[in-house]
Amino acid sequence: MANRVTVSMAQHRKPPSKVNCFACQHRIESDWSVLTDDEVSLLDRSKTCRKYLPGEYIFHEGDPCxxxxxxxxxxxxxxxxxxxxxxxxxxxxxxxxxxxGYRPFLAGECHRGSSEIMEPSVICFIRGSAVKELLGHNPILGLQFLARAAKDLGQAEEHYFQSVTFSVRARLAHLLLVLKDRYGEVADDGTLSIELPLSRKDVAALIGARPESTSRAIRQLKEDGVAYFSGQTVHISAVENLVGELGADDHI
Amino acid sequence: MANRVTVSMAQHRKPPSKVNCFACQHRIESDWSVLTDDEVSLLDRSKTCRKYLPGEYIFHEGDPCxxxxxxxxxxxxxxxxxxxxxxxxxxxxxxxxxxxGYRPFLAGECHRGSSEIMEPSVICFIRGSAVKELLGHNPILGLQFLARAAKDLGQAEEHYFQSVTFSVRARLAHLLLVLKDRYGEVADDGTLSIELPLSRKDVAALIGARPESTSRAIRQLKEDGVAYFSGQTVHISAVENLVGELGADDHI
DNA sequence: CGGGGGTTTGAGTCCGTTCAAAATACGTGG
DNA sequence: CCACGTATTTTGAACGGACTCAAACCCCCG
Incomplete structure (x- = not known):
């Protein structure tokens, strides 16, 4: 139901750039879910929100955090x-x-990458002092962040591993498997289609390859009947085939 | 003073497989430095220690944590x-x-890699229940772990980046730069020498390449006068050359 | 109906891998 | 101390994947 409300609002007007933390439906399933009302109030007062358009940057490599x-x-x-x-x-x-940006903040480092907007976004900035205060005040929040960091670290190491052992084609297949959870839709006939929120160039940058190589991999997947790209949407008849791209290549 | 005691003990006999957390000189510069005496006592009681020899494994991929x-x-x-x-x-x-193994533990996952002994080691195992208790009892410990995880995450992402953009040769140079801090020694004439704690095969596995490729990269570095390998030791006349391998390749 | 950026395709090259063989290092027993 | 067998490391040649450079294509927008 909450879903429906959001949709109808979106039809009327763009999301407001000033977001209310109490009303933010994402908060309750985020690391911030453990905050008390008082703490949410502090969070709400300590932030500034802004709209961004694709191509804009929130911060740049080397910026202090x-x-x-x-x-x-x-x-x-x-x-x-x-x-x-x-x-x-x-x-x-x-x-x-x-x-x-929680990583450089907690490690006390500068930003090591630039954050680039891929879709029109609303981003809230939370003052470091407030984050520190919340962390010191509510130990559970720290443990939430800790679990988050641990998960992200696992992901990062997994990606390192894949970049070293997987081909471009396999990395592309893996990316599709990840994106399907967030952007995939199953049609009536059971086939899966993914609306990519990314240009080809960005798909390439995500799997750590050149656009040309990515393009060739896309064609290969099409020729082998694994995934059909047309524009920003991908059609997949059988997810198993995608999974098969990762594991044992084609050994009988 | 605790320092002196430990050192003199090490001169007489091998490190005992049962380690005392209070006497452990590494503790004071580790995440555990923030523990009170009571907490160190709990830590000490909750652990079991064991000696391992090279090639042994502490845990395996897929093991519960x-x-x-x-x-x-x-x-x-x-x-x-x-x-x-x-x-x-x-x-x-x-x-x-x-x-x-703090990553899978905190993320609540199974081990995602196998931990392999590279040098004779003494390893202490700390029961999960004790870790949980300490984390709940001393919030600062959580923040210590958090900062650690954030740093490791930064490292992991950096390594991903390098695996995608650097050549085998550059990755080898980078590895030497990392190892020099821990295993490097400066001779009287100012030249640097590193005693690698790793076989060629392991060096290769560390930079994500085949032993053959690594061997060729080693020869290249030798031919270009950057680093001289002989057995497990590496001699480097000018560290700047190593650093030069990373950044702008050779542009005038 | 043109631009113009993004995408695809093609040809050539380079880097790293694979497979196979030679060389070196290492431990063990004579 | 040397000889021998094994394991590691190095070398060589051939292959293949991904990159580079360049051109063609396509689609969107003016």
């Missing part, structure tokens, strides 16, 4: 660029309810 | 293996004072 960001709606990625201009998107997209 | 491990001495690596038998060492070696 003065607090953390909370995605109220939209989608944002972390981009890292090396000296030669090679650019990579870290395989950790943040959407509504996700916290952004 | 029943607690965390503390490296009293030695060196251990985390190995991940895929369906085809490809094996990779995560670029996160644990030596004396480091905590092992």
């Amino acid at each position: 003065r607090g953390i960001y909370c995605v109220a709606s939209g989608l944002v990625g972390i981009r890292k660029t090396d000296a030669d201009g090679n650019s990579v998107l870290l395989p950790r997209l943040a959407s509504a309810g996700d916290t952004l | 029943r607690g965390i491990y503390c490296v009293a001495s030695g060196l251990v690596g985390i190995r991940k293996t895929d369906a085809d038998g490809n094996s990779v060492l995560l670029p996160r070696l644990a030596s004396a004072g480091d905590t092992l």
